[in-house]
Amino acid sequence: MANLKRILLAEDNPKDVELTLTALDEHKLANEVVVVHNGAEALDYLYRRGKFSAREVGNPAVVLLDIKMPKVDGLEVLRMVKADPDLKSIPMVVLTSSREERDLARSYSQGVNAYVVKPVEFQEFIKAVSSLGIFWALVNEPPPRSAGKMKEPRSHSQP
Amino acid sequence: MNVPVIGRNQDIDVLIVEDSPTQIAHLSYLLEEEGYAVRTTTNGRQALAAIRSRMPTIIISDIMMPEMDGYTLCRAIKADATLKNVPVILVTDLNSPQDVVMGLECCADNFITKPYDPQFLLARITQSLLNKALRSPHSRDAPVQIELAGSRYTISAERHQILDLLIPTYEEAVRLNQKLKEQQQELALEVQERTAANERLVAEMAERKRAEEALRKSEEQTRTILNLANEAYIAMDSDGVIRDWNRAAEVTFGWPREDILGKPLVESVIPPRYREAHTRGVQHFLKTGEGPVLNKRIEIEALHKDGHELPVELSITPIRLAERFIFCAFLHDITERKQAERELRTRTEQLEAANKELEAFSYSVSHDLRAPLRHINGFADLLQRHVTSMLDEKGRRYLGTISDSVRQMGLLIDDLLTFSRMGRTQLHFTEVNLEELVRQVMDDLKPEMEERRIAWTVGALPNVSGDRAMLRQVLVNLLGNAVKYTRPCKQARIEIGCTDGSGETVIFVRDNGVGFDMQYAHKLFGVFQRLHGATEFEGTGIGLALVQRIIHRHGGRIWAESAVDKGATFYCSLPAQVSGGEEAMATHELKRRKNG
Numbered sequence: 001m002a003n004l005k006r007i008l009l010a011e012d013n014p015k016d017v018e019l020t021l022t023a024l025d026e027h028k029l030a031n032e033v034v035v036v037h038n039g040a041e042a043l044d045y046l047y048r049r050g051k052f053s054a055r056e057v058g059n060p061a062v063v064l065l066d067i068k069m070p071k072v073d074g075l076e077v078l079r080m081v082k083a084d085p086d087l088k089s090i091p092m093v094v095l096t097s098s099r100e101e102r103d104l105a106r107s108y109s110q111g112v113n114a115y116v117v118k119p120v121e122f123q124e125f126i127k128a129v130s131s132l133g134i135f136w137a138l139v140n141e142p143p144p145r146s147a148g149k150m151k152e153p154r155s156h157s158q159p
Numbered sequence: 160m161n162v163p164v165i166g167r168n169q170d171i172d173v174l175i176v177e178d179s180p181t182q183i184a185h186l187s188y189l190l191e192e193e194g195y196a197v198r199t200t201t202n203g204r205q206a207l208a209a210i211r212s213r214m215p216t217i218i219i220s221d222i223m224m225p226e227m228d229g230y231t232l233c234r235a236i237k238a239d240a241t242l243k244n245v246p247v248i249l250v251t252d253l254n255s256p257q258d259v260v261m262g263l264e265c266c267a268d269n270f271i272t273k274p275y276d277p278q279f280l281l282a283r284i285t286q287s288l289l290n291k292a293l294r295s296p297h298s299r300d301a302p303v304q305i306e307l308a309g310s311r312y313t314i315s316a317e318r319h320q321i322l323d324l325l326i327p328t329y330e331e332a333v334r335l336n337q338k339l340k341e342q343q344q345e346l347a348l349e350v351q352e353r354t355a356a357n358e359r360l361v362a363e364m365a366e367r368k369r370a371e372e373a374l375r376k377s378e379e380q381t382r383t384i385l386n387l388a389n390e391a392y393i394a395m396d397s398d399g400v401i402r403d404w405n406r407a408a409e410v411t412f413g414w415p416r417e418d419i420l421g422k423p424l425v426e427s428v429i430p431p432r433y434r435e436a437h438t439r440g441v442q443h444f445l446k447t448g449e450g451p452v453l454n455k456r457i458e459i460e461a462l463h464k465d466g467h468e469l470p471v472e473l474s475i476t477p478i479r480l481a482e483r484f485i486f487c488a489f490l491h492d493i494t495e496r497k498q499a500e501r502e503l504r505t506r507t508e509q510l511e512a513a514n515k516e517l518e519a520f521s522y523s524v525s526h527d528l529r530a531p532l533r534h535i536n537g538f539a540d541l542l543q544r545h546v547t548s549m550l551d552e553k554g555r556r557y558l559g560t561i562s563d564s565v566r567q568m569g570l571l572i573d574d575l576l577t578f579s580r581m582g583r584t585q586l587h588f589t590e591v592n593l594e595e596l597v598r599q600v601m602d603d604l605k606p607e608m609e610e611r612r613i614a615w616t617v618g619a620l621p622n623v624s625g626d627r628a629m630l631r632q633v634l635v636n637l638l639g640n641a642v643k644y645t646r647p648c649k650q651a652r653i654e655i656g657c658t659d660g661s662g663e664t665v666i667f668v669r670d671n672g673v674g675f676d677m678q679y680a681h682k683l684f685g686v687f688q689r690l691h692g693a694t695e696f697e698g699t700g701i702g703l704a705l706v707q708r709i710i711h712r713h714g715g716r717i718w719a720e721s722a723v724d725k726g727a728t729f730y731c732s733l734p735a736q737v738s739g740g741e742e743a744m745a746t747h748e749l750k751r752r753k754n755g
Contacts, residue, residue, distance in 0.1 A: 013530060019537040068526055097529045099576070101584070120533045120569035122540035 005061035007033045007137055010042040010077065011095075012069045019122070020064070020095070023129035031061060031137045039072025043080060046087055059090050062136035064129075067096045067103055075106055082111040091136050095129070168194035171288070172213070175199045176206040176220035176232060177250075186219065189277050195284075203227025207235060210242060217287060218247045219271075230265045237266035246287040250275070259328055260307050266316045269323045272331050290319055390489045391471075395424045397445055397484045399438070411471075411492050413464030430462045444477065445484065453477060458493065470497045514583070521579040528572055536565040574701040577632070578686065581708050586626040593620035593666065596627070597655055600634040607642050611651065618656035623664055623733050629709045636702040637668040637729050643696055644672035644727065663715070663732045671726040675719075683719055706731070 007024070011017045017035055024033060036042045042063070044050035063081070067074040074094060081087045093114040094107050107115050116132060119125045173195045177183045187197045198215065200206040202224045210218070218236070222229035229249050236242045246268040251258050262270055269287045271280055302315035316324070385392050385405040391412070394403035401424050404416045412419075412428050419427060425434045444450040453475050460468045473490030539561045543550075550558070597617055623630070638653070645651035654669040675683070675690045682688040684707040687700040710717045714734045721727035 015534045015538070016530065019534070022537075022541065097526045097533070100526075101580070118529075118533055120529060120536055121566065122533075122537040125533065125537060 005031065005058065005137070005142075007031050007133065008042065008045060008060040008063045009033055009035045010037075010039065010063065010069065010074065011035065011066045012037050013066075016066070016118075019125065020129055023126040024133045026126050027130045027134060029130075029133045029137060031133070034060070038069045039074060039077040042077050043072065046081065046090075059087065061142065062091045062093055062132075062140075064093050064095045064132070067094060067098055067107075075103075075110065078107065078112055079110050089142075091140065091142075093132060093136065095132070169196055171216040172196045172198065173284070174206060174209060174215035174218045176201075176203065176218065176224065176229065178202060178221060178224045182221065189280065190284075193281060203229065203232035203235070206232055210236065210245070214242070215245060217284060217291075218245055219250060219284075220247060221250050230261050233262075233265040233267045244291065246291050248283055248287055256307055257310075259324065260305065260312050260314070262324055263314045263316045263321060264312045266320060267324065268320055270328060270331075287323070290323060293319075388489075390491050393424070393428070393488045393490070395486045395488070397441070397486075399423050399425055399441060401427070402485065407491075411463075411469075411490070412461070427464075428461050430460055430468055433459070441486075450475075450477065461490070469494050472496075517579070518583060521576055524572060524576065529569070532565055532569055532572070536562060536569075539565070571699045571701075574699045574705075578701050578705045578708065581629060581632070581705055581712075586629065586712060588624055589627055590622050591625050591627045591630055592622050593630075593657075596631055596634055597638070600631065600638050603635065604638060604642055607639070611642070611646070612649065613642065613645065613651040613653060616652070616654040616656075618654070620655070620657050620666065621659075621664055625713050625733060626709075629712070633706050633709050633731065636706045637731075640702065640729075641668055641670040641672065641727075643698075644674075644691075645670050646672075646696070648672060662735050664735060665730055665732045667728055667730045669726065669728040674721040674723050674725050674727045676723050677721060680719060680721075684717065 009017065009020060011020060021033060034045060036045055045052045045055065048055055065074040065077060078092055078094070081090060081092060091113045093116060094112050095116050095118060096103065097118050099117050104115055116128055119128055173190050175183060175186050175197060177186065177199065178201045183199050187199060190197050198209060200209050204227045206218070206220065220229040220232055233247045233249065236245060236247055248269040248271055249262055249267045250271045250273055251262065252273055268290070269283050271283055302313050305312050305314060388405060388407055391408035392403065392405040393401060393408050396402050401419050401422050404414070404419050409415055414427060425437055429437050440450065440452065444453070456472055456474050458470060458472050461471045463469055470493050471490045472493045473488050475486055475488045478485045478487055539558055543558050594617070597620065601615065641653045645653065648671060652671045656667055658665045658667070679690050682690065684703050686704040689698060689700040707717050710731045715732045717729070717731045719727060719729045
């Protein structure tokens with residue numbers, strides 16, 4: 001099970017974090033979930049810098065991304081990931097309260113892999129999140145390049 | 160009888176008696192040309208001396224002369240036996256009968272009237288010479304006494320002399336008569352022509368007067384019309400001078416007509432900054448016939464007499480009159496319109512700002528309001544799981560109520576957001592197959608129709624032009640309502656059909672459900688307005704407001720007919736051509752403004 005890749009959850013609201021973790025836990029996913037609280041931290045994690053400079057090498061199995069976050073928002077993270085050849089194969093899932101058309105449109109135009117509106121109903125929320133976790137962390141076959149391949153820190157992206 | 164022999168003319172000695180040198184020259188020339196030998200004297204006395212010194216063949220004498228006149232000369236000759244046979248021709252005006260009598264009395268042989276015809280004169284000379292040759296020296300008539308104009312005359316002239324005198328006199332009279340007749344005819348002709356010309360002139364003058372009158376009337380009419388016009392009218396000639404100025408122009412610019420006529424336009428109503436361009440434009444037009452501002456509506460500032468500027472809308476048309484151009488301008492003050500436009504622009508900007516705020520607001524509702532709701536729901540659920548064994552019936556009911564309320568609020572937020580989105584989202588018009596859309600919506604409603612007996616009647620529905628997603632929303636609401644409000648019916652009947660009105664398509668959805676009281680019909684389409692209690696029929700009170708908003712944006716109308724427990728019929732009309740819808744026009748207006 002040590003080979004199971006991590007799930008990166010970028011979510012600023014601790015209540016949502018707790019509910020999401022509970023939902024993922026519902027199906028006993030063994031993947032480690034790394035929680036970051038804004039876009040900047042998410043990018044630090046992906047580029048292994050700042051407090052994540054010492055983290056072990058490797059891209060996450062999936063990034064669950066809230067849109068509205070302080071500092072760098074979810075759409076900005078999405079744009080940067082999809083613009084980076086080393087990161088763009090990471091499955092990016094927007095998990096948000098917003099059903100606004102423009103958020104949907106911008107997400108898809110920047111190459112999001114899935115867009116999920118958090119249901120108000122908790123049972124449905126559990127269903128949605130856990131099936132997301134199952135699909136991206138277990139069912140989906142990641143691209144060969146990212147499978148187990150270690151990502152080296154890149155000098156030019158160091159702050 | 161001896162045949163008279165007349166010698167060659169050079170043997171004939173003609174004595175001319177005449178005091179006028181020009182007459183002498185004329186007569187001498189005439190006679191010498193004919194070969195006569197000519198002597199001249201200037202009065203009767205000289206003539207007598209000349210005759211006595213040498214006898215002439217013939218004498219031609221004037222009458223009025225100094226010292227001795229023609230009559231006295233003639234009488235002296237005829238009284239002298241040695242001279243009496245020399246023929247005397249008197250040159251006379253033959254003005255009165257006295258002239259003839261005086262001639263006869265002095266025994267003149269012949270007369271020539273002045274002015275004489277040269278051929279006539281020469282013929283008289285020949286005739287006189289012939290008569291002289293034929294004359295019998297013995298015959299002599301007794302003298303005759305005649306009275307004329309109170310004077311007595313003794314005529315001792317011989318018969319041939321009288322004849323010679325009378326014939327030319329008569330001839331002259333006939334000739335004069337003839338001439339007179341001709342002159343009279345000419346005169347008559349001339350009079351006729353003059354009369355005709357006169358009549359023509361009179362007619363022409365009358366015609367001209369009529370034309371002038373007509374022109375005056377027409378000008379008066381034109382002036383009256385121009386003065387009645389709301390538009391200011393200004394005419395300028397190609398020198399830039401103002402030629403016409405109506406009453407509205409007086410009001411608009413403050414210049415009275417009599418003060419402005421004849422003044423250069425450029426110095427009166429054109430603000431200084433446009434003057435050079437104006438002059439250049441006129442010159443350019445006169446040179447090339449091109450005028451980019453001519454014959455179209457333009458908006459520009461003009462100058463009032465008191466110095467303030469006013470915006471005007473004007474159109475200038477050049478009219479060619481003979482070889483010159485007149486520039487006619489119609490214009491009106493658009494200060495009020497400009498003011499209204501400015502206000503409209505400000506209001507539009509305010510509205511756009513308010514719209515943006517509203518958008519931001521609904522976005523935040525969508526995102527921020529839903530999150531705590533989800534948390535309440537999530538944690539209530541977790542609590543239930545956590546404490547379920549510790550809770551009694553009451554406690555479980557409380558938790559259930561919390562969940563129900565949260566669900567209801569979630570629906571409310573979702574509906575509100577949909578409603579707000581429907582007002583903001585751009586419409587995408589396509590041809591929509593209504594029949595197909597109805598089938599799809601009926602499929603969507605299947606969960607609500609479980610364990611229900613519903614008889615559907617779907618009539619023939621046309622294809623309409625509209626936004627497919629929004630029209631679907633309309634059908635979801637109307638059909639959903641029909642299903643919902645027929646719930647108490649053992650056998651529900653729902654009918655969907657179409658009636659073609661004039662220029663519009665009317666769709667109706669009829670059910671045999673609980674219906675509503677028509678006195679509350681006006682509340683049907685208001686946001687959050689409900690005619691049934693939440694325990695009776697669930698709902699947020701937004702569905703029909705949404706339907707109305709969509710139909711309005713398509714340029715259509717919505718209305719309903721019903722009675723309590725008699726079912727309800729909802730009608731919506733869609734214009735046959737959606738381009739006439741207010742939304743389409745608003746979109747068009749927006750594009751126009753962006754492009755402009």
